[in-house]
Amino acid sequence: MPILLSQRPAKAKRKVPPCGRLITHVAPHSPFQKLIAGRQARKGLSIRGLARLISQDIKTNSSTLYAWLHNENGFPHPKAFKELHIVALAKVLDIPELDIKKALDGSRHLYTRRGNPMPVKSKDAFRTFIEILKNDKNAAKKTIRRSYVLNLAINLYRGATGEDI
Numbered sequence: 396m397p398i399l400l401s402q403r404p405a406k407a408k409r410k411v412p413p414c415g416r417l418i419t420h421v422a423p424h425s426p427f428q429k430l431i432a433g434r435q436a437r438k439g440l441s442i443r444g445l446a447r448l449i450s451q452d453i454k455t456n457s458s459t460l461y462a463w464l465h466n467e468n469g470f471p472h473p474k475a476f477k478e479l480h481i482v483a484l485a486k487v488l489d490i491p492e493l494d495i496k497k498a499l500d501g502s503r504h505l506y507t508r509r510g511n512p513m514p515v516k517s518k519d520a521f522r523t524f525i526e527i528l529k530n531d532k533n534a535a536k537k538t539i540r541r542s543y544v545l546n547l548a549i550n551l552y553r554g555a556t557g558e559d560i
Contacts, residue, residue, distance in 0.1 A: 421466065422465075425498075425501070426498040426502050427471075428502070430495065432464055438488065442460050442464070443457045445457075445460055449484065449487055452486065453480065455480065459475070468502075476499075481496065481499075521548060521551055522552065528541060528545045
């Protein structure tokens with residue numbers, strides 16, 4: 396007699412490896428991921444199908460491909476992704492090797508999600524200097540008065556930016 400849905404045991408919790416690391420799904424966002432995922436979709440291949448075709452040339456499994464195409468970094472680790480992988484992907488997906496290399500380089504420099512590619516905002520040196528002088532009780536006690544340095548900094552700031560503090 397078949398087991399009814401209500402008689403089935405509850406699903407087991409998801410097994411987490413001892414290191415605690417699971418590969419989270421992130422939609423392809425880097426040039427490398429978009430290039431490979433786009434060509435894979437055009438050819439109608441699943442990740443398993445792509446891995447099967449690639450494994451005819453070199454040994455690669457579907458979990459490795461999944462990690463390459465869905466990780467946060469946007470590119471595979473250089474120790475895991477060799478020249479052989481570029482050749483195999485180019486052969487299976489009909490992409491020139493040079494295009495894959497360019498996409499990898501572009502992904503490494505611009506699309507890492509851990510770092511913001513925009514330049515860091517510059518600090519306002521005069522404003523920081525004035526704040527230090529206002530709040531530091533030991534500033535310039537030996538040679539010059541604090542009020543003199545503070546007035547000098549305020550005048551420099553006003554002249555540089557045209558605004559008052």
